Amino acid sequence: MKYSEWQLLSKDERKTIGWHRHPHIKTATLFSITFIIVFIAVIFGISKNSTVHLNRKPTGQEAFNMARGIVKDHLKQPSTALFPDRDFKPLIDTATNSYQIQSTVKALNATGKTINSVWVVDMNYTGGDWSEKTSWQVKSVSISPEN
Structure with missing residues (x-):
């Protein structure tokens, strides 16, 4: 009606x-x-x-994702870097928020030759959103070619 x-x-x-x-x-x-x-x-x-990254400590995979970005920043040609998806070794001390991640990367060097390198990143999680670089303090980065 x-x-x-x-x-x-x-x-x-x-x-x-x-x-x-x-x-x-x-x-x-x-x-x-x-x-x-x-x-x-x-x-x-x-x-x-909504993805909640706060109020918990990062997992090994999350620390690996952050470490890959740190390693990319140290490469001569970061756009050519190829990282394995899951092949990494984490050493995590949650008491001190200390993370050591070891893995490999395949990238072009300064001469344009593709090389495989082993890298190790030591870092501390300072709190906050684990996916932001400001939440991490990098202690050392070591990148060395594989023999």
Whole structure:
């Protein structure tokens, strides 16, 4: 029923009509249902996108990811660096937040020759978001060609 038709009804006719035919209730119901669906979609979207890195110590894989970035900064041609995805050796002391990561990298050297190198990064986690470089203090970086 349209609102214009509703206005033409007498008070007794309005009282006998069910709620589902009432024009204001239809509009309010539609807007309420739409609002609830949008609200739920937004809440689920926010919860899926939130990645919590705070209030916990980094894992070996997370420290490895950070160490790869540090090693890249020390290479002559960082854009050519190829790191293994999971082949690394972590030494982690959570009491002192000390991380030592050892792995390999294949990259071009200054002469343009591809070489395999072994690298070791000693670093301390200082707190905060592990994925930010400001949360780490680098003690030493060692990169040496494999024999």
